[in-house]
Amino acid sequence: MTMRSFWADLPTEGRWLLSTVAIQTLGRGLTLPFTLIYLHEVRGFDLSLAGVLMALIAIAGLAVTGPAGALTDRVGARAVLLVGMASMILGNALLAFATTPAAAAVALVLVGINFGVSWPAFNALIAAIVQGALRQQYFGVNFALVNLGIGVGGVVGGLYADVSRPSTFTVIFLADAASMLVPAALLLGPLRHLHGRAEAPEDATTNPASYAQILREPAVRRLTIITFVAIFIGYGQFEAGFPGYVRAVAEVSTRSVGLAFAVNTAVIVLLQFTVLTRITGRRRTRVMLAMAAIWAAAWLLLGSTGAVAGTPLATAGVLGFMAVFALGETLLQPTVPAIANDLAADHTRGRYNAINAGAFQLGSITGPAAAGVLLDQGLAGLYVALMVAGCALIAVLTRGLERAIPATANGVPAEPSAGVP
Template identity: 70%
Template sequence: MTGMKGFWNALPTEGRWLLSTVAIQTLGRGLTLPFTIIYLHEVRGFDLALSGTLMGVIAVTALLVTAPGGTLIDRYGARAVLLVGLTTMIAGCALLAYATHPAVAAVALVLMGVNFGVSWPGFNALVASVVDGELRQQYFGVNFALVNLGIGVGGIIGGFYVDVSDPATFTVIFLADAASALIPMALLLGPLRHVRTNGGSDDDESAPTASYRSILRRPVILWLTLITFVAMFIGYGQMEAGFPAFARQVSEVSTRVVGFSFAVNTAVIVLLQFTVLKLIAGHRRTRVMQVMTLVWAASWLILGATGLLPGSITAAIGVLAFMGVFAFGETMLQPTIPAMYNDLASDRNRGRVNAVNAAAFQGGAITGPIVAGLLLDQGWHAGYIATMVVGCGVIAVLAIALERRLPAAANGVPEPAAVE
């Protein structure tokens, strides 16, 4: 695998445009990501269970629009669908900034969920249409590092800026999140306006079928989707709800520590992602996921231990350590799953294959905040941590099952192998 300079030189112009603004456009997301549930619970006064459920509204909406979104991507292209999604994101963030009633917050989160539902398959389809081969896995990994750079810097700024006693500070960060969506919109209307992702009409009888039914009939897709769901449930489904709530209510750390923890997460990803990409190149992606589960299990045990010394410096250090170890696991997961889905897809069904991936992601994001809110609201702190650790073990078992069905090329191994 080449270095960063070689990777950049190998990218087509469209790929460079996509990567060059990632960190800036995700800065707004970083401002709000660690603090949305804190905003709903501590600023607007909604109880913790309701706040967790409201956070799940984003994922419920995203799940509902993901399937039709994937179909529209295959029919009309990712660019058009992404522009619609970004418009709803701007409206949702602006509305949430002034939401003082749960119903208003719910509407805002629905609008944001529309964008999340179409942006995952849309962006992945856009990337896959621009890069292929080994460059694709590298791209997903580098892009992930840049996304986290923007989110991490935003988390630091947000941690210093927001004040639970001053609702106006939260209004500002949500409006900034809305403004950040204008950057990808400008790219899609300008330099990327000619990028094509759709493979033609479904009425083209000479092309193979691209229906969801045919996609989901493939056992390898089903196993990969199940892994994605569990990984999202115990991973990213907890980053906006379970982790901040545990850190505040159980570990009793400040919002500043929560913000800094996201910065630690970012630092680990940015510093290690390219190194990890070099280490995993040529290795089975399913084996990489098994290593990742051990790392994630360790991170959740670290977080659980912080509850033994609430409000202490040790607890604060533990919260930061949790995010650092968790981030190391992320550097193994994020380049592999999107690459596997897109290596199993064709240009004809890429939008829908990525929509299946997104649906699993949103499914985990739906159940994650709800389960976290219920467990923590009932004071079942140890049970919450245990649930996360057991989930890591489930992923390891599923990865072993997937390996027997996954084609060698899709598993990151160049040698040919029989499919299933």
Template identity: 65%
Template sequence: MSESSAPSQSGLREFWAQLPVEGRWLLSTVAVQTLGRGLTLPFTVIYLHEVRGISLDLAGLLMAFIAVVALVVTGPGGALTDRYGARRMLLWGTSAQLVGCVILAFATTPAVVALAFVFLGFNFGVAWPAFNALVAAITTGPARQQYFGINFALVNLGIGLGGVIGGLYADVTRPSTFTVIFLADAASMLVPIGLLVGPLRHVHGRAEKPEGESAAAGSYLTILRNPAVLWVTVLTFLGVFIGYGQMEAGFPAFARQVSQVSTSVIGFAFAVNTAVIVGLQFFVLRRITGRRRTRILMVMAALWALAWLVLGLTGFAAGSVAAAGGVLAFHAAFALGETLLQPTIPAITNDLAPDHLRGRYNAVNAGAFQSGTILGPVVAGFMLGHHWSAAFIAMIVVGCALMVALAFAVERRITPSVNGLQDGGPAPEPGTVTPAQAKGSAGTVS
């Protein structure tokens, strides 16, 4: 895949044409397999609290438990990805997600919910490093950033459609509707499982360790001693804590308890999120290609601060049309920030990583993500459970300001190339495969 295949230069059609077969398969089923996730993502906290009668504090702790499990398995998962390949780890993780959703569909007690979340956490901890390592093995340079961005848009297309369907169908007065959507989430896992045991059964994503390199060179301690990796890890943690950790737990809780909007409004808010991402991701990719990724993250932090301020203002008009509009506006601004975040952090991480350590580097980044999702729901549940809504919003806005400072710190510690700046050489002709790309593609097929 050449730079000219990226959507910023030749359009989406040319990007698709230049993708290896493995990349096409991975992208072609993303929206379908994430549809089930969208059915349940906006409503899990509501399901636990309003349907199963679990207190908001405990619901927040249970949501955080998913990330605790994920964090525990992320390190071993990254090492196993480097050793055995991404396909095998993705298969195990996706199968665990299926089992967890089935258990959650019928869970009526906190203990059974926790059991279901063990399986969900295992998937989140194992599958993310494996998937990113696989993507990095089949793409390189600017095209890698483009791939992560396009994949993110397709993920949100599936999640957003699922959110609309779930919002229209799920009803807190009819617990069976929640059982149905969690079973549908489980069924959607059959798509990636079929892909991994079928068309992608020969894909592994491994790279051999350089001859003479010691085992200590690939340890997590050695990786974290790299200042660039350490600061990117801290930045990821904070971004997830004030972003996704709050969007999945803090946002729906705030929207229901403070803004006092219906579940349908929450579902449509996620649809707005999807519409913005799908509608603007390709435009954003064109605008950010060749620009400093750290500066892009600073703009993202400003957008997120604005989004949370808008959500906070809805509390002054609780239950009104204005509150519903504010909830929708929150997700529009938040989504625009997401289009800046998702192509950049994975690209920085994988451009820093040696080929044979991609699993571990992505595991470090995933560990930071999981840590943020552990703390996020706990803090949201505690603060909103005690009606500290104003302090909750203020905390997130301050966190956005800290993200800007961390992005500056990262910028001083990574090379211009890792930061997304072009080398200045002429772009290869369409269809040209560079030696590095040939190496990456060769590492994906056994």
């Protein structure tokens, strides 16, 4: 598989969607690393208050994910996405001029609403457009473009934003709002015929798509727990655990922390398509097992930096951690969404994606909290051990998932029954 063949195989709607990803995430990259700085250093809010305000994004997102999944199935992914984009535009525009905690709180809740509704709706829309093995490849390429946009946006924002000039922060938040106009115009223009909604089959039961029924499926429960644990020990550590550990234990510079995130983005952008080529046709659960092993190695590498704290070796270990961890990300991101959407029926896709998104958000909320408690108590060794144990738990759960899902959801064709030609 080459990038050219992948692009040629995509339906026109898929090309349209993919072509705007880097643009809209570039706007997010402009503000993502600097929102806390803006609230604290520009608007003068206490650091503790700024942290609480930032938590509203994840809390609001988690609160609306369930209803968003149901609405995606009932009214269609396109309509839900447009609501989310409108919320994001309003939230960033309000945040650009927010001078009081109340105004900032409303703005960040609106931003969180967008994140809560966009994941299930966007994944459902992709799954409605792209079928088969191409779907897994799409999720992977989309992930690389998201990282590219956020990475470039972060660099541009870092060069432009200046706490001594508050107007620069107003500009980047308005630019983030404006970036959402591009995908909104796409959904209102060339893709206005898409609705991302499927009717339930005639033989479906009266309430065929309730969350309770979906969560009774062993495969869904296992995948949900895997997602939660993966985010708890993964992205949930990026905001608090990783920076806290490398500053307090590895004793590296803040510049090295920023460089580590740049390394993470670069590895994902450079390797994602190669990884997709290698994993296409392989069992997705085996890919997830490889991811768990890679992440365990990454956390052990980070843990070793404490023994050489404050030295160039510690800095190298921190950068190496982010590079190895990024390799694991390139295995995780194409597989979990593909499994979730292949398990779902067309008319339940929104709810399946909402369950997966909810697990992601819950891990993003609890991960930093756990890291803060452990590191604040000086339990750095226990912190690293917990992360490695989480990788082992993912491996155990993945073996159980492999037994619970059909071969087609696991990325390989179903084997014919005995006696069937």
